[in-house]
Amino acid sequence: MKNSEIAKIFYAMADILEMKNIQWKPNAYRKAARSIEMLSEAIEDIYKRGGIKALEEIPGVGIHLATKIEEFLRIDKVKSYEEMKKSMPVNVEELMRVEGLGPKKIMLLYKKLRIRNIAELEKAAQAGKLRKISTLGEKTEANILKAIEFTKMSGKRKLLGVALPIARKIEGDLKKQKFIDKVIVCGSIARRLETIGDIDVLITTKFPKEAMDFFTTMKGANRIVAKGPTKSTIVYGNVEVDARVIDPESFGSATQYFIGSKDHNIALRRIAIKKGYKLSEYGLFKGNKKIAGKTEEEVYNKLGMTWMPPELRENHGEIEAAQKNKLPKLIELKDIVGDLQMHTTYSDAENTVEEMAQACKSLGYKYCAITDHVGTTGITNPMNLKRTLQQKKEIEKVNSKLKGFTVLQGAEVDIKLNGELAAESEQLKQYDVVLVAIHQGMKRDKAQQTERIINAMKNRYTTIISHPTGREINERPGYQLDFEKVFKAAKENNVAMEINSFPARLDLNDVNARAAKDFGVMLSIGTDAHQIGQLSLMEYGVSVARRAWCEKKDIINTLSVEQLLKRIRR
């Protein structure tokens, strides 16, 4: 999958073009980069499928950029980019990560001081060289040093599972203030993106000054990056948090704007212009007259479409669907009635069967599946036949105790290198659900991994493919699969694909889950909980499903236990 490499090159080219003061092209390169980044299909597959013409189908990619993509796929570099880099030997990508530094300042710093990277920048700033440049000053110099510090400290994008609790804490602390009316977390958190760059908070109040004063000095705020009457930025822990104060009359247009995404907003604003309107965070205007803005519904309706949940706002077809009133009715957390992946003290987790079952029941579920590990490599206490039968007795006991709740016996079985399961039929047939997963041999190539998974699906006991790509966000990319073949086989064999809810996994991801759904493959959302506290991770899996346009009917653990067993048994 070369999508992100190509996107990175286009972003870097955009920055260099901007440094050279070239108009419009930078935006075109960035738009293309964003599209490529969000593609579900590997760009090399798109090219294989339809050549240059297929590449030009990508939004924002025309003949020139398509040619550059082709060049990269053929010779692993883009000549015009190499030439650009030669003329501008600056690590733009690295320097752009420094807050407050953009192409123009990077250009200036290179021209005046020959600064090419963060290390050189830091040295020059510490030596007081930046303030001597006529258009910069002491404050800029100090801010750059602080920003470098922040860049070093904060590192990668945060997992949603890390950022969301922080955002909720900030939201709660703000709401407690009596001079604050409403607080809404917006941005990528509202859209439930799997990783988060910063936290965006929208506040309505009649006392903006008090709100901004409180926000910038609240407990946990380490540094004020910017502070104005209606907009401020702080560093909270090691995350940046933006807060924006808005008049209640503009609440809808403000949340719409602040939730994004950027591409969704741009598309909406274009539609507004075409209709002779202007859309901003303050409202939808016809001339000077505000025609919508109090609610999001108003804004979307006036633009000729229905309201849509934040998770859909990525400019991935949701606008066209909303114009035709054909949006999906997204699945909700309350639709989930069972959790189909969790572990107990039988293998590598912390709670007993009964503790897990009780915790699931108290979450309002009707059933859960205990899916302890079966396999050979790297697992504590893998389940064999004897212990499986032992556990079965224990589950029966728990089941007789719990009213209106069913504990299913399942397993998470290793897929061997050849695609066979790491257990005999004698053992497999004991289980109500059999999750299968790859835990070793992740470096095999795409064709081998695809065949391996498809072989595992052909086993008559397999019900669910668990964390199908093995990726861990920010840690490892996971193995490559030919998803078309995998989903086709899943459909044929009546095997469900899992959306694993663990924040570092979220596997399948939103894009692949949407593709699976489009193939008619059933999905299962499981937490993979190793302790009772982790059962609440379900909301992250549901978020992925929502971003994947999934409805209740697409997810098997919205079925009653009877329906579920009927649906998965073969």
Added chain:
DNA sequence: GCCGTTTTCGGCCCGACTGTTTTCAGTCG
């Protein structure tokens, strides 16, 4: 460089905050 239900040419989303520029460019989202 891309794109078209007003356009194959001439547009390209909109506004807040900062710093140092006394009127605005750069950056950010």
